[in-house]
Amino acid sequence: MSTLLPQAIRERGDRFSFLTRDLRHYVRAAPGAGHPLLGAANIVTAETNSEAALLPWVRRLHEVLEFDGVLSSCDYYLPAVAAVAAELGLPGPSREAVAAACDKARTRRICGAAGVPGPEFAVAATAAAALEAAERIGYPVVVKPVDLCGGMFVRRVDDAAQLRAALGEIAGFPVNARGQQRAAEALVEQHLEGPEFSVETVTFDGHTTVVGITDKQLTGAPWFIEAGHMFPALLEPAAESAIADVARAAIAALGLDNTVAHVEIKLTASGPRLVEVNPRPAGNRITELVRRVTGIDLAAVCADLALGRAPDLTTAPIGVGSAAIAFLVPRESGVLEGVSGAEHWELDTRIVDYDLAAPGTRVRSAQNNNGYLAHVMVAEEKAGVAGESARALIDALRVSYAEAAVAR
Numbered sequence: 001m002s003t004l005l006p007q008a009i010r011e012r013g014d015r016f017s018f019l020t021r022d023l024r025h026y027v028r029a030a031p032g033a034g035h036p037l038l039g040a041a042n043i044v045t046a047e048t049n050s051e052a053a054l055l056p057w058v059r060r061l062h063e064v065l066e067f068d069g070v071l072s073s074c075d076y077y078l079p080a081v082a083a084v085a086a087e088l089g090l091p092g093p094s095r096e097a098v099a100a101a102c103d104k105a106r107t108r109r110i111c112g113a114a115g116v117p118g119p120e121f122a123v124a125a126t127a128a129a130a131l132e133a134a135e136r137i138g139y140p141v142v143v144k145p146v147d148l149c150g151g152m153f154v155r156r157v158d159d160a161a162q163l164r165a166a167l168g169e170i171a172g173f174p175v176n177a178r179g180q181q182r183a184a185e186a187l188v189e190q191h192l193e194g195p196e197f198s199v200e201t202v203t204f205d206g207h208t209t210v211v212g213i214t215d216k217q218l219t220g221a222p223w224f225i226e227a228g229h230m231f232p233a234l235l236e237p238a239a240e241s242a243i244a245d246v247a248r249a250a251i252a253a254l255g256l257d258n259t260v261a262h263v264e265i266k267l268t269a270s271g272p273r274l275v276e277v278n279p280r281p282a283g284n285r286i287t288e289l290v291r292r293v294t295g296i297d298l299a300a301v302c303a304d305l306a307l308g309r310a311p312d313l314t315t316a317p318i319g320v321g322s323a324a325i326a327f328l329v330p331r332e333s334g335v336l337e338g339v340s341g342a343e344h345w346e347l348d349t350r351i352v353d354y355d356l357a358a359p360g361t362r363v364r365s366a367q368n369n370n371g372y373l374a375h376v377m378v379a380e381e382k383a384g385v386a387g388e389s390a391r392a393l394i395d396a397l398r399v400s401y402a403e404a405a406v407a408r
């Protein structure tokens with residue numbers, strides 16, 4: 001999304017300024033062509049991890065640059081974006097709604113109180129409280145941090161020993177990837193059985209539009225690693241309607257408005273159950289799947305909402321019935337020698353994008369969504385078939401290591 005947003009802003013004829021606390025991160029990310037964010041009209045280094053420091057600084061910048069909107073592609077800065085928008089009187093969702101959506105514990109409490117169906121859960125600040133909650137809920141349970149993204153440290157645990165180990169791993173990660181201090185709490189939740197979907201929504205002036213529903217494939221038990229997505233999901237009308245209703249109810253309960261949201265839901269034997277609400281466009285290239293099928297660019301919609309513009313959600317189908325992406329999830333650790341089996345991909349007309357990790361890459365056995373070895377994106381004329389096509393291509397790949405792989 002950090003590459004899609006700059007492109008969308010420029011295509012709208014707008015300009016942007018880029019505020020960052022670590023410019024080197026973006027210089028390193030694309031040393032050749034340069035990261036798209038570095039094409040900003042203005043680049044400013046600021047302490048973005050402290051609202052107390054950031055807000056006065058942005059007020060002074062606003063006097064000179066006269067911002068019309070503010071946005072971010074990073075989960076960890078969505079509350080800061082809402083705070084800046086409120087401080088400067090700019091469009092966007094409220095500070096309270098964004099803060100609640102970015103805190104998984106607050107989301108559970110608020111949505112539960114509003115009657116949005118979800119798992120039984122407990123918020124635990126200590127190991128003793130977590131163990132007591134797990135006994136009450138009943139194993140297996142899912143344990144997760146309240147303030148991380150990308151599936152980090154989210155895992156199924158089957159007994160007290162596994163729960164203690166999971167809590168220890170969460171506690172051993174006190175600062176997130178952006179240098180922000182983490183909350184000490186963890187969520188202990190009922191393990192939901194059933195397929196997972198995400199609902200891609202746009203809320204403007206109090207009305208939520210469901211752009212579509214994405215089928216999500218998970219792997220890597222006891223972890224919940226995203227192995228692929230297909231848009232749109234192939235669902236019976238009743239299930240599609242029920243899933244969409246839960247997403248709308250969650251957005252309404254949190255009070256989110258003027259935002260793109262990515263709402264994750266499990267379809268259980270008892271009906272759809274809320275997993276989490278993300279007040280930003282979907283990651284893992286789902287927005288690109290949506291655009292290829294519907295013509296709706298959710299990155300551009302996000303930019304429009306930040307400026308207070310009514311979003312154009314008119315579909316413009318281009319003959320693609322389904323689009324999908326599949327990921328190669330590393331099962332072992334080692335130094336990558338190569339990924340083979342993609343030699344014919346350049347000639348496959350279904351493939352619209354792909355990438356393979358380079359030889360020499362140091363690989364770790366995956367526990368979250370941050371370490372894929374390859375991806376392939378497929379577009380098909382027929383609905384509901386792109387997911388299988390993409391998965392078959394990934395499953396045909398072979399991975400070799402220059403050094404003996406180390407099991408984790």
